[in-house]
Every structure is written in structure tokens, then in C-alpha cells.
Amino acid sequence: MDDLVDGLSEVSCDVLVIGGGTAGPMAALKAKMKDPKATVILLEKANVKRSGAISMGMDGLNNAVIPGYATPEQYTKEITIANDGIVDQKPVYKYAERCYSIIEELDNFGIRFLKNENGDFAVKKVHHIGTYVLPMPNGDTVKKALYRQLRRARLLISNRYMATRLLTGRDGQVAGAIAVNTRTAEFLVVKAKAVILCMGAAGRLGLPTSGYMFGTYENAANSGDGYAMAYHAGAALANLECFQINPLIKDYNGPACAYVAGPFGAYTANNTGSRFIECDYWSGQMMLEFYNELQSGKGPVFLKLNHLHEKTVAEIEKTLHNVERPTRGLFHEGRGTDYRNEMIEMHISEIGLCSGHSASGVFVDEFARTTVPGLYAAGDMASVPHNYMLGAFTNGSVAGEDAAEYAGSTDFADIDAGEIEKEKARVLAPTKRNDGIPPNQIEYKARRLVNDYLQPPKVTRKFELGQRRLAEVRDDMQNQMIARNSHELMRALETASILDCADMAAHASLYRTESRWGLYHLRTDYPEKNNDDWFCHTLLRKKDGRMVSEKREVQPYIVPIADDEKDLYDKQRIRATA
Amino acid sequence: MPLATSQTSVPVVVDEEKCIADKGCTVCVDICPLDVLRISEMTGKAYMAYDECWYCMPCEADCPTGAVKVNIPYLLR
Numbered sequence: 001m002d003d004l005v006d007g008l009s010e011v012s013c014d015v016l017v018i019g020g021g022t023a024g025p026m027a028a029l030k031a032k033m034k035d036p037k038a039t040v041i042l043l044e045k046a047n048v049k050r051s052g053a054i055s056m057g058m059d060g061l062n063n064a065v066i067p068g069y070a071t072p073e074q075y076t077k078e079i080t081i082a083n084d085g086i087v088d089q090k091p092v093y094k095y096a097e098r099c100y101s102i103i104e105e106l107d108n109f110g111i112r113f114l115k116n117e118n119g120d121f122a123v124k125k126v127h128h129i130g131t132y133v134l135p136m137p138n139g140d141t142v143k144k145a146l147y148r149q150l151r152r153a154r155l156l157i158s159n160r161y162m163a164t165r166l167l168t169g170r171d172g173q174v175a176g177a178i179a180v181n182t183r184t185a186e187f188l189v190v191k192a193k194a195v196i197l198c199m200g201a202a203g204r205l206g207l208p209t210s211g212y213m214f215g216t217y218e219n220a221a222n223s224g225d226g227y228a229m230a231y232h233a234g235a236a237l238a239n240l241e242c243f244q245i246n247p248l249i250k251d252y253n254g255p256a257c258a259y260v261a262g263p264f265g266a267y268t269a270n271n272t273g274s275r276f277i278e279c280d281y282w283s284g285q286m287m288l289e290f291y292n293e294l295q296s297g298k299g300p301v302f303l304k305l306n307h308l309h310e311k312t313v314a315e316i317e318k319t320l321h322n323v324e325r326p327t328r329g330l331f332h333e334g335r336g337t338d339y340r341n342e343m344i345e346m347h348i349s350e351i352g353l354c355s356g357h358s359a360s361g362v363f364v365d366e367f368a369r370t371t372v373p374g375l376y377a378a379g380d381m382a383s384v385p386h387n388y389m390l391g392a393f394t395n396g397s398v399a400g401e402d403a404a405e406y407a408g409s410t411d412f413a414d415i416d417a418g419e420i421e422k423e424k425a426r427v428l429a430p431t432k433r434n435d436g437i438p439p440n441q442i443e444y445k446a447r448r449l450v451n452d453y454l455q456p457p458k459v460t461r462k463f464e465l466g467q468r469r470l471a472e473v474r475d476d477m478q479n480q481m482i483a484r485n486s487h488e489l490m491r492a493l494e495t496a497s498i499l500d501c502a503d504m505a506a507h508a509s510l511y512r513t514e515s516r517w518g519l520y521h522l523r524t525d526y527p528e529k530n531n532d533d534w535f536c537h538t539l540l541r542k543k544d545g546r547m548v549s550e551k552r553e554v555q556p557y558i559v560p561i562a563d564d565e566k567d568l569y570d571k572q573r574i575r576a577t578a
Numbered sequence: 579m580p581l582a583t584s585q586t587s588v589p590v591v592v593d594e595e596k597c598i599a600d601k602g603c604t605v606c607v608d609i610c611p612l613d614v615l616r617i618s619e620m621t622g623k624a625y626m627a628y629d630e631c632w633y634c635m636p637c638e639a640d641c642p643t644g645a646v647k648v649n650i651p652y653l654l655r
Binding site: 435438 | 616628
């Protein structure tokens with residue numbers, strides 16, 4: 001089973017899309033539609049039919065900008081404020097302008113959205129300012145609907161290939177990628193004129209408090225491979241210190257409240273059953289209040305539904321227990337907990353890197369271009385903040401179209417055969433040892449150190465200790481890790497991505513000597529927000545083999561923010577009334 | 579250093595009476611996002627070979643005979 005096979009094949013294409021979750025299929029589809037003559041390959045570590053963050057679907061759109069309910073200006077403003085102003089508005093605005101046409105397209109694919117009696121979209125309010133949440137009554141069918149489109153377009157799909165490194169040409173432009181089969185360990189070299197990375201969040205970074213390594217909030221297959229590949233190819237990564245941390249049901253990786261239960265009157269409560277946050281939208285400031293309440297005498301924190309009518313609870317339950325995280329009902333059944341009878345204990349998730357929910361990702365502009373020519377990124381791993389599923393679809397479309405155009409006007413870059421040999425040797429090293437440490441132990445230790453040292457509140461001295469310990473684990477990984485079959489080899493390679501992401505998270509966090517984005521970058525030895533020195537992005541990249549960070553100016557706003565609006569998301573805590 | 583195998587109770591259970599992997603079905607093995615299911619060479623039936631489960635449920639939802647059951651992993655039950 002999973003025997004190691006020696007082999008290498010080579011293929012070439014115009015556009016290579018890596019990652020078949022949400023953004024990837026859309027990017028591939030749009031590239032093909034833009035240039036029907038182009039060869040488009042979609043590479044996936046798992047199986048496109050059921051891969052990625054939405055393997056079992058999604059219960060709604062969190063950020064739909066629908067005419068009549070919200071405007072692109074309003075949405076851009078909201079996201080800018082929710083991110084403490086550190087936003088390049090162009091890609092956000094472009095998303096906001098374009099996403100309605102994507103909703104209509106998804107509607108044509110057979111994905112239904114909630115409509116009211118008049119046939120209009122029934123959009124709900126969750127955010128602080130605007131109204132953007134649109135439930136999806138048949139959200140469990142998303143992947144099937146997407147897959148149908150891919151088949152119809154006759155796209156080339158390669159499942160069970162894990163991309164390990166990007167190949168670059170002499171001038172630093174993208175030249176393709178190397179992948180390894182997760183069932184046989186055979187190599188595939190894909191020469192490509194343009195490459196689009198859609199490889200999801202770095203979600204297997206922190207260790208869930210349950211101790212179950214794969215019980216992460218993000219699909220556990222999302223081990224940050226895209227972040228690592230972009231880094232090693234020389235691309236810049238933005239604001240990695242802005243971690244992803246989410247409010248979840250304690251011990252269960254399901255989100256709790258804001259988008260599904262909130263619009264029906266459910267809310268996040270403390271142990272007295274009282275609300276303590278103004279707005280359940282997942283911002284860093286909200287997470288900080290959540291964290292403070294957890295630690296306080298009024299903790300822990302609960303999801304409160306037991307004040308709602310039975311019919312309402314049943315409706316919420318139907319969504320929560322059937323779409324996105326369908327084992328949730330089973331979890332509550334096992335615990336003997338019922339939304340009707342009691343408040344449900346909540347907790348915060350392990351840390352991760354993810355732009356879909358926060359702002360930490362591979363830097364992209366409004367065309368989804370990274371800083372490496374010919375290399376694109378979209379979805380959770382690209383730096384458009386808070387872009388969620390609809391952002392993955394929309395920015396995936398943007399990436400696909402621009403990449404097809406770019407590929408049409410460029411030639412293949414030369415690939416250095418030495419680069420391929422070097423990567424083969426790196427990948428296979430754990431299979432050449434007879435004795436050593438298996439990947440699961442190295443991964444566990446790395447992620448335990450992430451929890452011990454990198455989880456906010458962030459303290460400089462702790463981070464430095466963490467870096468030292470992580471370097472020791474890296475040394476073990478490089479010199480002692482063993483993989484006895486191709487499945488274990490996949491885990492070994494994922495472990496390398498996890499360690500790269502941990503190093504990047506630590507480096508980026510130490511660089512920004514202030515606190516920002518609420519809990520996401522709470523540095524208790526630099527507790528204040530410092531707009532004089534740090535009203536900027538940070539970009540991290542590999543330069544001469546070393547990790548470096550630099551500041552990057554926030555691009556001039558296209559939607560101005562008034563002074564009295566700037567801190568709207570800072571006032572999340574409900575004031576005690578006399 | 580020698581390696582030991584530590585026992586874990588795995589979350590995905592396959593009803594061997596219902597499983598038709600021995601007749602050529604590979605649906606659950608094909609679609610699992612974490613790639614943890616395999617077909618046993620001994621029984622010809624699907625089983626969970628690696629305890630690396632996201633308990634996401636495509637295996638249960640897509641099984642044509644309803645043979646697969648996903649449980650919550652013990653550590654978070």
C-alpha cells in the first residue's frame with residue numbers, strides 16, 4: 001500500500017492552477033473561457049470533487065455586495081475600517097464591484113440563494129455598518145455544481161498530486177511547478193506560462209486544544225503549502241502577523257454564530273447570558289473582546305440560542321447540522337448538548353494564516369498578480385482581506401482571466417534541470433533514511449511550539465525562544481525525518497510547509513513593533529497601536545536565502561474614510577449601563 | 579531509534595456487509611480530502627488506514643450503499 005515508485009513525467013500547459021478547492025476551479029474555468037485554445041491544468045492534492053474549505057458546501061455568502069442592499073463603496077469602507085485601515089482598496093473595490101455577477105453565475109450553475117416573497121435576495125445584516133450576508137439553502141451542492149462546470153469545459157484535472165515547489169526562469173518569472181503523487185511518490189513536472197496558486201489557508205499551523213492534530217478549523221489538508229511555495233519562489237507575502245483566529249464551539253471546529261444563527265437572534269454571551277460584543281462579525285477587535293471575556297470572571301463564552309422559539313432553533317439547526325460542518329449534530333448528540341436547553345460553550349480556534357478571514361496572505365494586486373511575473377494567487381492564501389468564499393470565486397475569476405491573457409503573450413521560460421534534481425532530492429530525502437523520526441511527531445512538536453510561543457498575546461522574548469525551538473525542530477526535520485511510504489511522504493512535505501509558515505508567522509510578528517488588528521496582532525510589550533510608524537503593510541520575502549521583512553505604504557484610498565468612522569470597529573465592547 | 583505503533587480508535591467505520599469495494603467501488607477512497615481511506619487487501623473492503631480525519635463527511639455522504647459512518651474522533655468527543 002502506498003509503495004514508493006520511482007518515476008517522473010513532464011507535461012506543459014499555458015495556465016497551471018494549483019489547488020482545486022474554491023478559487024482554483026473558478027480560476028481554471030475562467031482561464032479556459034477567456035482563451036478556449038489555451039491548455040489549462042488543474043492540479044489538486046486531494047480530489048477536486050471534495051477538496052478544500054467547502055468540501056461539504058457552505059451555508060451562505062458572508063460578503064455579498066448586492067445592488068439595493070450595499071454598494072462597493074460601502075463594502076470597501078467597511079473592510080478598510082475592520083482592518084484598522086491597512087488595506088489596499090483597489091482589489092477590495094474590484095471584488096465588491098464584480099462579486100454580484102459571480103453570484104448570478106453561481107445561480108446559473110444551480111447554486112440557490114435565499115430569496116424573499118418578492119423574489120429578491122434575502123440579505124441579512126451581520127457586519128457593523130452594511131448588509132452583506134446571503135444564506136444558501138442548498139449550499140451543500142456547491143462542489144458538485146462546480147465540478148459539473150469543470151467537466152463541461154473539459155478541463156484537465158490531475159488529482160492526488162501535491163505541488164512542492166514552483167520553478168522559475170532566469171529572470172525570476174514563473175516557469176512551472178514540481179509535484180509529487182501522494183499515492184506513489186512519482187514526480188510530475190508541469191511547465192507553464194502562468195501559474196495560479198489557490199492552495200488555501202495555512203490552517204494546520206496551531207494545534208487545536210483538543211490535541212487532535214487534524215481537528216483544525218480549516219480543512220486540515222490546507223497545510224500552508226501555497227504560502228511556502230510562494231515564499232521559496234521569491235514572492236512577497238503580506239501582513240502575516242495578522243493571524244487568523246476564529247470563535248468556535250469548544251472542541252468542535254464549527255463556527256458558531258455570526259452568519260447563520262446571528263440573523264435569527266442568537267448571540268455570543270458570557271456566563272451571565274449577557275451580550276458583551278456589539279457585533280459578531282469576525283474582526284480582530286471582536287476576537288480581542290472574545291478573548292478578554294474568556295479570561296475574565298464572566299467567562300467562558302457561550303453561543304446563546306435558548307431564548308429563541310423552537311421553530312427558529314430548528315431552522316438554525318437544520319443549516320448548522322447539514323451544511324459545511326455536518327458532523328456538528330453528532331458532536332452535540334454525543335455531548336448531550338442542545339441549543340434549546342442551554343448555552344453552548346465556545347472557545348477560540350488555533351492560530352492560522354488566512355486572508356479569507358483576516359489579512360495574512362501572498363501579496364496580490366487587483367489583478368491577483370503576485371510580485372513574481374506570471375505567478376498569481378487567489379482565495380484564502382492571497383492577500384485580499386476578509387474575502388471568504390465569494391472572494392475566492394471572484395478573485396479566482398480575476399486571476400484566471402488575467403493569467404490566460406498573460407500566457408497568451410508570453411513564452412515558456414527555460415527550466416533549469418538542476419533545479420528539478422535538487423527538488424527531487426529534497427522531497428525524497430525522508431525516504432532514503434532507514435532510521436529516524438516520523439513526520440507526525442515532528443509536526444506535533446512544531447505545532448505544539450506554535451501554541452506555546454506564537455499564539456497571542458505575543459511577547460518578544462517568547463517569540464525569540466519559540467524561534468530557537470522551532471529551529472531545532474527544523475534541524476530534526478532536515479536530518480532525521482523518515483517517510484516509509486508515499487502517504488507518509490505527503491505528511492512529511494506538509495510538515496515542511498507548516499514549519500515554513502511558523503517561521504514566517506514569527507518573523508512577521510516580531511517585525512511589527514506595535515499592536516494592531518485586536519487579538520490577531522496583540523503584542524503585550526508593544527500594547528498600543530502606533531499609526532506614526534506602522535500605518536503600513538509589511539511584506540515578507542526570501543532574499544539571498546534569508547527571510548526579510550519590509551514596510552509597504554498603504555496605497556491611497558479610492559473610498560475616503562472620515563475621521564469619525566476610522567475607529568468604528570474599535571468600539572466592540574458593550575458599555576455597562578448604570 | 580526503533581518505532582512503536584500506538585493504538586488509536588479511528589473515527590470512520592465501514593460496514594463490511596454493505597461495502598462494495600470488493601466489487602470495484604472506490605468512491606470513498608477517491609474523494610477523501612485527507613486521503614486516509616484504503617481498501618484492505620485481506621477483506622477487499624474499505625477501511626480507515628490513517629487516523630488523520632477532518633470528520634468532514636464526503637465519504638459518508640457519497641458512499642453509494644450507505645456503508646460508511648463518520649464518528650467524532652474520541653479526543654474531541
